[in-house]
Amino acid sequence: MPEREPTITGYLTLGLLAARDWSAYQLAEQLGRGVAELWPSADRGRYAVLNRLHKAGFVQTRQEHTGKRARTIYSITPEGREALAAWLRTPVRPPSLEFEGMVRVLLSDQGSLDEMRATLARTREQALANREMFARYAAFISATGGTFPERRHLFALANTFMIGHYDHIISWADWAEQQIAEWPDTVTPATTHGDQVREMLAPGRERFQAEQEGAR
Template identity: 80%
Template sequence: MADRELSTTGYLILGLLADHDWSAYQLAEQLGRGVAELWPSADRGRYALLNRLSDDGLVATRQEHTGKRARTIYAITPAGRAALATWLSTPVRPPTLEFEGMVRVLLADQGSLDDLRATLARTREQALAQREVFARYAAYISTTGGTFPERRHLFALANTFMVGHYEHIVAWTEWAEAHLASWPDTVSPATTHGDQVREMLAAGRDALPPEEA
């Protein structure tokens, strides 16, 4: 059964168990510490996935008691470590983005200019808040080593990306708000602001290889 295809979330759980045995609740805590922003579906179906990992022999379980309360503790098995190592050697899938604010931007011609401005403002607030979260993670790991001190060099790589990601969103919202300043609505700029639209698209064109630009 262990040859069934495993989801990225499954490998993520194996990775968390690779250095520490956890209960399902403790795994949920770890998944909430910056992982959800990288993999939003990480906590979805967690219990069913743990059962599957156990059925496939990739994790082992044991019972621990605190007083009269019992909890199940999960530990990675040698087969689980082998499966994780094999997965890490395979080609990575392209990154994806789930961004409701951008969907609203794309459909903004069906709403008001105030709606669009509100979307940009809220997106900026959210990005600032998330940037602070990862900045605090960086400070915590720097001073304590974090929950996985043996992985802090890897967390440093990921944390720098996440801070930069949210900084990019903040900068983009400010850039977008500046361009909206002369728009009378969300419809007419397609024809009345042609020069501005071409200027905004120039950055995209500049990203093409020289032979295609």
């Protein structure tokens, strides 16, 4: 991989600068609007990435003054546009998932049933809050065109995915709470609730069997 190749956060930053020039604060603010839910590391590296892009020649800077205050404004260079366009032509990597609540579910046999219920309840609350946030974005874009009206058709695609994503988490949390409602603890159902476990696994098993039959 070339040393100067940007990270995904770098490409996100170049994509923002492809639309208009921004200050570091404005770029960080834009990267925090829904992007952190899609690409968590963007939130952690949104300031440091500008220095790397500048050293690589993908962005340039200028100073703007408001009274006695100066601020640095970043703009994309032709080389930065070329790098972004080249990246968009490369094969996309598979999606990944960072989901602490699910990790806790997987390890719930080391804790109590009440703790597992609390994890599911908190997971639902978080998903409801995020779904509401993306619903507000949808209303804002519909009413005003959004911050990037020239990209609103693309934001509509992403917004629909994110709302569906949180719909799925909410539905799963509700379903999981129903499944564990009669469990005595987080350990014994592995042996005492075999029929229930097989029923939970049935949709995946049946899909696999159907795919195998379709491939013949």
